Amino acid sequence: MPQLAYVDGRMVPLRNAMIHVEDRGLQFADSLYEVCAIMNGRLLDWPGHLARLRRGLAALFIDFPMSDAALGIVARRLVAVNGHSDGLLYLQLTRGSARRDHGFPAAPSPSLIMTVRRFDFAQRVRQQATGVSVVTVNDMRWRRVDLKTTGLLANVLAKQDARAAGAFEAWLVAEDGTLREGSSTNAWIVKDGRLLTHPLSESILPGIARSALIDLARGAKIPVDERPFSLAEALAADEALLTSTTAPLLPVVRIDGQAIGTGTPGPIAARLAPLVWGEIERQTGWRA
Numbered sequence: 676m677p678q679l680a681y682v683d684g685r686m687v688p689l690r691n692a693m694i695h696v697e698d699r700g701l702q703f704a705d706s707l708y709e710v711c712a713i714m715n716g717r718l719l720d721w722p723g724h725l726a727r728l729r730r731g732l733a734a735l736f737i738d739f740p741m742s743d744a745a746l747g748i749v750a751r752r753l754v755a756v757n758g759h760s761d762g763l764l765y766l767q768l769t770r771g772s773a774r775r776d777h778g779f780p781a782a783p784s785p786s787l788i789m790t791v792r793r794f795d796f797a798q799r800v801r802q803q804a805t806g807v808s809v810v811t812v813n814d815m816r817w818r819r820v821d822l823k824t825t826g827l828l829a830n831v832l833a834k835q836d837a838r839a840a841g842a843f844e845a846w847l848v849a850e851d852g853t854l855r856e857g858s859s860t861n862a863w864i865v866k867d868g869r870l871l872t873h874p875l876s877e878s879i880l881p882g883i884a885r886s887a888l889i890d891l892a893r894g895a896k897i898p899v900d901e902r903p904f905s906l907a908e909a910l911a912a913d914e915a916l917l918t919s920t921t922a923p924l925l926p927v928v929r930i931d932g933q934a935i936g937t938g939t940p941g942p943i944a945a946r947l948a949p950l951v952w953g954e955i956e957r958q959t960g961w962r963a
């Protein structure tokens with residue numbers, strides 16, 4: 676059965692799924708996106724993704740007429756017709772197509788596209804045993820990265836640097852030495868039993884997995900400090916971690932080739948992992 680995509684109200688074969696050449700998402704990155712995990716055929720943390728999308732739409736003055744309920748129905752229908760048990764739902768909402776002009780079109784007609792693809796979450800469970808390495812790069816992004824826009828060129832280049840170095844992720848470091856987040860993940864360190872992650876601000880993406888981990892850690896009486904920390908602090912940390920929709924919890928054992936702590940996944944990661952997978956199972960019934 677061919678894979679289906681959703682394009683502006685229609686389910687179409689993925690290979691024929693197209694948008695206009697003058698779509699503002701293409702020309703200006705004038706668009707927002709979400710990536711939501713499909714686990715056991717269900718959408719994980721869907722309300723959180725929807726809330727972040729709505730916040731972004733409001734900030735960009737994109738008036739999208741579809742209700743939350745209708746968006747949920749379409750997303751779930753696309754998941755069902757493609758028959759993926761474990762995968763990723765990609766949703767992108769653009770200001771629509773119009774004759775190219777920087778200012779907003781007089782009567783914008785936003786475009787909504789969605790695709791799904793298979794994704795192996797079990798590999799992330801296996802990677803927990805060894806941990807992953809990251810490299811650091813300068814954070815070259817614009818100043819509103821709290822909005823999940825498709826303006827991801829700096830993230831793309833950062834991830835490519837990581838790949839070239841054989842690392843899993845690139846961590847983005849601000850000019851003042853503050854470690855902000857990864858190219859597509861949020862960053863964490865552990866020091867003296869406390870979890871640290873960058874506070875919500877305009878300079879990081881409010882990750883759904885980040886928010887889930889904060890709640891789970893606090894629920895387990897592991898203290899969490901949402902405060903900026905430097906690359907130097909990260910290098911001297913007891914443990915480091917990253918989180919995202921596609922990597923709900925991964926220990927980071929090396930930064931720029933330097934071992935963190937013992938250079939192996941640490942005890943706080945080991946405590947958090949079953950909580951993270953437990954919450955996923957509670958929501959979706961998914962088990963590794």
Ligand code: PLP
Binds near residue numbers: 856883884918921
């Ligand atoms: N930070 C950035 C820059 C991202 O692009 C992402 C996800 O794509 C994340 C963090 C993690 O966000 P989430 O947990 O919602 O997947």
